[in-house]
Amino acid sequence: MRRRLAALAVLSALALSTNASAAAPDPIGDMIMSVVTGSMPGAPGWNVKATLYHAGAKGVGNLDSLGCKVVAMRTAAVDKNLIPKGSVLFIKETVGLKMPDGSTHDGYWYASDTGGAIKGKRIDLFTGFSAASMNPLRALNLASLTAVKVGDFKGCPPR
Numbered sequence: 001m002r003r004r005l006a007a008l009a010v011l012s013a014l015a016l017s018t019n020a021s022a023a024a025p026d027p028i029g030d031m032i033m034s035v036v037t038g039s040m041p042g043a044p045g046w047n048v049k050a051t052l053y054h055a056g057a058k059g060v061g062n063l064d065s066l067g068c069k070v071v072a073m074r075t076a077a078v079d080k081n082l083i084p085k086g087s088v089l090f091i092k093e094t095v096g097l098k099m100p101d102g103s104t105h106d107g108y109w110y111a112s113d114t115g116g117a118i119k120g121k122r123i124d125l126f127t128g129f130s131a132a133s134m135n136p137l138r139a140l141n142l143a144s145l146t147a148v149k150v151g152d153f154k155g156c157p158p159r
Helices: 002-016 027-037 131-137
Strands: 045-054 075-078 087-091 108-113 122-128 145-152
Touching (some): 045 131, 122 131
Antiparallel strands (some): 045 145, 075 122
């Protein structure tokens, strides 16, 4: 329920925003995001360039770099030198996307994978088990997503 309310709050904030990609500092927006995500103002956050990947593509298996099963629309591959594996990330631009089960995405992703091309401020989002699974994310501006670390997980990420 809390995640649904957070998603509604973020969607409302995005709808009211006239320029969601503005680069100017936004302390009020930062405060709102901290309330929505549960993170402290000033929590680690990154503007990242994203790519998408799916199972069945060359070199992609069913396990992440922790040895856990990858989870569609939840698993993120990161540069572990920038974003520690085991981090729970909130990517506000993904709130409201359609999930494989038909539900709505709440913006939470789990940094449990790495990739050879994922260096620095890059992130690779696992979309599912076919090339068609990437379609819901194609509408996003993948050149500029905002990822905020909102917590940590132990073991395998939740499904």
